[in-house]
Amino acid sequence: MVRIDGAAVFSMSAEHLPAVTVKSGETITFVTRDCYNNVKRDDTPELRSLGWDEINPATGPVYVEGAVQGDVLRIQIERIRVADSGVMVAIPGEGVLGKMVKKGVVKRIPVQDGMALFSEDIRIPCEPMIGVIGVAPPHGAIPCGEPGCHGGNMDNSRIREGATLYLPVFHEGGLLAMGDVHACMGDGEVMCSGLEIPAEVTVTVDVMKGISIKNPMMEDAESFYTIASDVDLERAIFLAVSDMAKLVMRKKNMSLEDAGMLLSAMGNLQFCQVVDPKRTVRMQLKKSVLDGFDPGMFA
Ligand code: CA
Ligand code: ZN
Numbered sequence: 001m002v003r004i005d006g007a008a009v010f011s012m013s014a015e016h017l018p019a020v021t022v023k024s025g026e027t028i029t030f031v032t033r034d035c036y037n038n039v040k041r042d043d044t045p046e047l048r049s050l051g052w053d054e055i056n057p058a059t060g061p062v063y064v065e066g067a068v069q070g071d072v073l074r075i076q077i078e079r080i081r082v083a084d085s086g087v088m089v090a091i092p093g094e095g096v097l098g099k100m101v102k103k104g105v106v107k108r109i110p111v112q113d114g115m116a117l118f119s120e121d122i123r124i125p126c127e128p129m130i131g132v133i134g135v136a137p138p139h140g141a142i143p144c145g146e147p148g149c150h151g152g153n154m155d156n157s158r159i160r161e162g163a164t165l166y167l168p169v170f171h172e173g174g175l176l177a178m179g180d181v182h183a184c185m186g187d188g189e190v191m192c193s194g195l196e197i198p199a200e201v202t203v204t205v206d207v208m209k210g211i212s213i214k215n216p217m218m219e220d221a222e223s224f225y226t227i228a229s230d231v232d233l234e235r236a237i238f239l240a241v242s243d244m245a246k247l248v249m250r251k252k253n254m255s256l257e258d259a260g261m262l263l264s265a266m267g268n269l270q271f272c273q274v275v276d277p278k279r280t281v282r283m284q285l286k287k288s289v290l291d292g293f294d295p296g297m298f299a
Helices: 044-048 233-252 256-266
Strands: 002-004 020-022 026-032 058-064 072-082 085-090 105-112 115-117 123-125 129-134 151-153 164-168 174-182 199-208 217-219 223-230 268-273 279-286
Touching: 002 020, 002 058, 020 026, 026 058, 026 174, 058 129, 058 199, 072 129, 072 174, 129 164, 174 199, 223 233, 233 256, 233 268, 233 279, 256 279
Parallel strands: 002 026, 020 058
Antiparallel strands: 026 199, 058 174, 072 164, 072 199, 085 105, 105 115, 115 123, 129 151, 129 174, 164 217, 217 223, 223 279, 268 279
16 A cells, blocks of 8 residues: 655645656555644744645645546545644634634644543544645645645545545646644634644545546535635635536436525535635535435536
8 A cells, every 4th residue: 555654745736746656546545744734833923923835734746647637536535543632723813713812822632532632521522534635726836725626725524534525637647635634623614723633544546537527526425515615705605506506407307496496405505614715615415315426427
């Protein structure tokens, strides 16, 4: 099995040399740093000085043989193992409550037996997830802290063990990289921090031919999801919902009106995060409606 450790990028770009080349269908373990590059930070000035280009290192990139522009990269998340402690922060100006935060605070939180020991009496069940996961974007270099059509810092709590993520391929090899694992994170990531933690993530990657997608999509045991990011939250919502409506129309041969009503009756619009340079949302629909999940529906 391929294992990548110590190779990290702070942006997603077609210019980066691959850390490793794999064949379609290979299983790879990514050793990931936390979003603060594993640097223990316990004073405010240092925290405040971190720019979007100094955080969120992503391990990789991985060149997947045979992937070319217009293909889809399928990433099955087999396992996420997290370290025995992580950090959370509150930073003035950051996140939904940032304007109320008077001074920066760093909190180190132990993780034991799958529980995060937040305080004496509060234990949070861990559901480790990947904050940053993406491919080289269509144009230029995008900091790992930013989400987009290429994936990136989506902070999507559903990107966890057992899930399968689909990313569009924009450049040869795809150039997959990931990092910013959270032992746990609430939807929205309201303070701009999950339980940030070093991890080992094992995934199986395949190239899918003959289908194209414009934005990331994913599935888990029960549901599938369209995902969209935009500086404008309303725009992100429109993109995720309209992408799901198009899937339903195609798969069930429905009018837009019917598909929209179906989504309104049983689809769930969910926040991924509302604190990064672009906001990310997902539209969830139970697989039962679409008679099982079929990647061909993206075609
Ligand atoms: Ca993140
Ligand atoms: Zn994070």
